[in-house]
Amino acid sequence: MGDLEIRRATAGDIPAIVALLADDPLGARRESPDDPAPYLTAFERIAADPHQHLVVAVREDRVIGTLQLTVVPGLSRRGATRSIIEAVRIHADERGSGLGSRLIEWAVAESREQGCQLVQLTSDSTRTDAHRFYERLGFTASHVGFKLHL
């Protein structure tokens, strides 16, 4: 296997990222890989926001993983800045390879670099394998995550 690179996503990575988002038990119902327009518009919004860090993991020119990190300044916890990890996806061929850990370790290191004191994420209650994965990486399942669809 070639070297793994974790780098900022470019517009050219969008189809591969959307394919990863759609290749997922929950994502399959939510995504429309054949209609790129809403993803292009969203990518422009992400690229224009300096607090967004959308990255891809690439090996031999193939996108095999992605995540998005958002840096959120705040007043609570003595003015702590926190980061939020969203949309973690690993290509089906790469699951169990340690790539998920590499991506989360990248996000934690980048969060330190950005001056964050806290990294947080939510995971659907049904993704019990993911919960064990995050606990192995040192995360604590201390919160309940609520969502409201508009």
Place this chain on the structure above:
Amino acid sequence: MGDLEIRRATAGDIPAIVALLADDPLGARRESPDDPAPYLTAFERIAADPHQHLVVAVREDRVIGTLQLTVVPGLSRRGATRSIIEAVRIHADERGSGLGSRLIEWAVAESREQGCQLVQLTSDSTRTDAHRFYERLGFTASHVGFKLHL
């Protein structure tokens, strides 16, 4: 009782917001209301980020509530933008008055205004009253929230 106003926080509101953050079973251990410097620095970071909406609820010139809304563009869910609610606090004298609902309703309306398709938040697992409150407002407790302190 006078009229309630929900408005963007200014630097002059910081002491009142920090007092609300500290007057809380979990916040008491985390905040340092007598040392304003880190809060001022954090406020400048928040004010400089157009995706942050830190607001206060004010009645008769008194800050009685606060929350922070972050707008997060993303690729998943067909390029959905989501908002994240953090640091919701209601003055002890005002709990049970409906102010919490007013603040969350403000956040939901502002999220629509900002083009969000999803509002999300996490609540410490021990805050069971808060969980019932969010469920009454239509939120679903569908996720587990993980945190890692750096």
